[in-house]
Amino acid sequence: MLLVVLGCALPLSLAAQSRSVAAAASPKYIRTPAGFLLVLHPGDNVLHELEQLAIKEQIPSASFTGFGFVHPTFGFWDAAKKDYNPKSFRDTELASMTGSIAWKADKPALHMHGVVTDKNFVAYGGHILALEVSTGSVEITVVVNPKRLTRETDESTGAAVLKL
Amino acid sequence: MLLVVLGCALPLSLAAQSRSVAAAASPKYIRTPAGFLLVLHPGDNVLHELEQLAIKEQIPSASFTGFGFVHPTFGFWDAAKKDYNPKSFRDTELASMTGSIAWKADKPALHMHGVVTDKNFVAYGGHILALEVSTGSVEITVVVNPKRLTRETDESTGAAVLKL
């Protein structure tokens, strides 16, 4: 109720108002016996939300799976230049997402791969560089591991590899 | 034994007989520490079996992953008509399946995405509207969350979104 009143008093669009009310009524994640369940909404930056979860909940390390409807950017590793060649897609089903949370230089270090499909049901995917929720949602199931794990750069390949 | 005797007394095909015996010997699911493991067989309707599991075991909410050999129907959301454009495939490998169980109007409400591959190993997929087990099996690992969750229709997109 308070949020609605504030919304009326400020120059917010109706969409922004309903977003505020929805955000108040519905958290971005809840705890589960094994970790966390996230439900993200249109415009949410999936990598940012997972990083924020890792920091706020001080997750030592974790594995996750997810699915939804997204604008993704994938990157394919170019060994010669030791960097990713990126490609972005719009409005695709996230048919599969698999990843892990660890730490590097005291910051959360995500590694996540995905498969998306377009309106013709054709599948694309790979290493996820960026992921924004499109008109729909993204559900993510996070399973926490109590051992703190780090990623370290493999000097031969340039890849950031999870260290056990 | 009783099923075999009944099978002999009724005009059942040999295939149907062996199906009955297999069903008697092998349940469709077992409990695991975190939830349930399902193994479904040719002709099984995957969505129906998951809904039956949710009802029989009164699952408050759950996440699942799976794989197998299937006849799938995918749907891509058409925002203009607020409905799915469907496409069916036959005899494909279910290379990946990710989904969740919640409730809507006191009925189980599934949301599941998948990737399938054909005899040329080309991948297709998206939002699963229907899924029948083909000649092979489908294995599904269900992780139960003790909090009852519902899906609610998002009025702006028309999508049924998991509510935390």
Place this chain on the structure above:
Amino acid sequence: MLLVVLGCALPLSLAAQSRSVAAAASPKYIRTPAGFLLVLHPGDNVLHELEQLAIKEQIPSASFTGFGFVHPTFGFWDAAKKDYNPKSFRDTELASMTGSIAWKADKPALHMHGVVTDKNFVAYGGHILALEVSTGSVEITVVVNPKRLTRETDESTGAAVLKL
């Protein structure tokens, strides 16, 4: 330290030296509350490592998910000849991997499906016959089930099916 000294005393390449040091410092897997986490490295045979895990840790049965960078061989079942038609790929992102561990004739019996993507982000996949880690890593999350499960050959299809 000892390994570095030995490395200098033997005719090892720099690459082999760093591999030895890495292997000494970093195990292939660790225990987690629900099972195991594996991180495999270039040249590792994924199926062999999972089979070794099953044997060493006497895993009764398990489900797993994973992702990484791989050389895969997929097989599509040919019902007429009751065998797989294989196809291999090189240097692909493993965008998704889903599988299970059980037993057959007292040996570990794996069943695993995957989706890979190439430098153009196009997806391929299916039933995994062989999987080698390429220049990068493969992370696998294994969830153990304390009930010993076996696979049995379904006479009508020829497929090895998980028995509950």
